[in-house]
Amino acid sequence: MKSLNFYLVTDTHYFEPSLGASGKEYDEYMKGEQMCLAENANIVKAVFREIANDSDADIVLIAGDLTKNGEKESHKGFIKELYKLRDAGKKVYVITARHDFNDSPRGYKNDGFVPVEGTSRSELYELYHDFGYSDATLFDEKSLSYVAEISKGVRLLAINCDGQSEKEKGSIDENLMKWIEKQAKKAKDDNCFMFAMNHYPIIPSVPIFDLVGDAKLKNWRTVAEVFPEWGINLVFTGHMHIQSVNEYINKNGKKFYDVCTSALVGSPGKYRKIEIAEDRHVKIESKDIPSFDWDLGGLSPREYLDKRFHSMIQYKINRALSGKGIKAAAGKVINKMTLKSTGRLLFIKVPKELQGEKLLDVAAEIGVSIFAGDMPYKEGNPKGELIIKGLKRFKPIIKIAEKRIIKNDNITDLADVLLRSVGKAGEFSDNDTIIKL
Ligand SMILES: [Fe+2]
Ligand SMILES: [Fe+2]
Known part of the structure; x- marks a missing residue:
């Protein structure tokens, strides 16, 4: 493999402004919300502009929770921005997550909220076809996971851990594990380097999150034990809206790394630029969101x-x-x-x-x-x-x-x-x- 530069963005929670994001109900809801909402579209646009202007990296990975709550219009607006990235010469690979379908989509208008059209999980493949799936050499239809050769000798394993039911959400079930093992073996046989992207953190970002059900992959220990055995030593994750880089050493002394990145639209508002060198040194750099079109009241x-x-x-x-x-x-x-x-x-x-x-x-x-x-x-x-x-x-x-x-x-x-x-x-x-x- 040749040295490779790419961007990693996650939890963009894009919200289409025309759905309405103001009024009494909005203000009340936002009191308990960590991330922004009305501002999200402008934040995404500003960050994508920065990425588009960087000729040093032509790949962008996005680790799920693309929209606020799966509003159809938010998907459409977000996809428009993805096409702009593609027109600027970037290859974009996304996975979707639970906030991208059936998640009580609503807009905020006239001091109340209004239900808006949502998106079903089965629509996501078509919607995001040009941003990962069309480039995939291997695809698991049931889970929506895929493998794409993003650069010569480098394979991205894009895992979708939605699960088939509410009980299974945030886990990699037995069938998907078998599928991943097969793909990892194939990558090894083809002399390719493989790394993964998954929405849920695999290693808990901070130790106490091991006690919080939805804060990490349900079967994280099993996955962290076997992935390095299969030659997968690195995963990029999101979901917890937190910055963390963690190492896990399995029973045979093999190392596994989880790089979890914050939501783009909530504190601390970071995205990452990654360089994987030929000698497999991975340089991780975090970037602040740039100034975006909004009245920030004099704040950065x-x-x-x-x-x-x-x-x-x-x-x-x-x-x-x-x-x-x-x-x-x-x-x-x-x-x-x-x-x-x-x-x-x-x-x-x-x-x-x-x-x-x-x-x-x-x-x-x-x-x-x-x-x-x-x-x-x-x-x-x-x-x-x-x-x-x-x-x-x-x-x-x-x-x-x-x-x-x-x-x-x-x-x-x-x-x-x-x-x-x-x-x-x-x-x-x-x-x-x-x-x-
Ligand atoms: Fe999220
Ligand atoms: Fe999430």
Whole structure:
């Protein structure tokens, strides 16, 4: 194989503006939403323009959740943008995911919402025929997975993990596994390098996501064990709207890497430029979305997206704490708490410069930071030190949770799992790094 450059974009959640994205109902819905909606079409256009102008990479991979909720008009609008990329000389390979069909599509008009035409899963093959399927050398009709030789000696295994039922969603079933094994063997026999793209992360992006049902592929351990045995050592994923680069070493010492990329239209709003060199060094570079056609109120695109995510987290915490009686009283107290008063409650000394910060602001800041990757909250970081001390105080409760609540044999030290979820461990940066396959 020759060295290869390409772009990786995911979770574009394109929304056709003419469907309506304003009014009371829209504002209410957006309070609890991490990503943008009215802005999405303009974000996609701005990013695709950047990619079209880069003559250094002529391949674009898109890892699913192409539209907001499968609105037919959103698919049409998005596909128009894909054709512009193609006209600029780019080859585009997509997979679709659960937000691309039958997912309560609606528009927001006249202070309410209106149902709009959706898309069935069986229509997706035709709709995206020119963006992967037509180039595929092998195609699995049942799952909509395919293999395409995207460059001489390099094969993309585009896996669709939708599953055949709600219960199976986000998993690679036995039949699909057999199909993948066959394709991997064929790639080896043909002396081709093969890597994969899958919507769901295969390795949980942060350790705590192993406990969250929909945050990773259901049968992720099986897949991470066998893929490297079959010669597939690298996968690009999305779905969790998070930046992460993780390594998994299987029982035979073989390595497997998952590069998960954030949604294009929500904080931190990244996409990736990848270089796979002849010697199989994979250079991963993360790019911020450029300025797009919207009134950002004087903020940079990144600040604008972070602000939305931050207020969404606060809104959700406040909603969880609202109600009547003790819950409402507790909510009021927590809303007023600063790090100083929290420290006093837990017998933890809080550094002077942090004492005035509000507890809920810090909680939202940590949430935003987890999704941006390279989380700083570990030893040596003042807030990281506070989290470490706080977890020590809660040790007895955490031990009870470990035994009674967690049904996962692989998690034996929940405090450590929590710490590694807020403080990035390991040698690979979640944003810019080099992997040797
Ligand atoms: Fe998504
Ligand atoms: Fe998704």
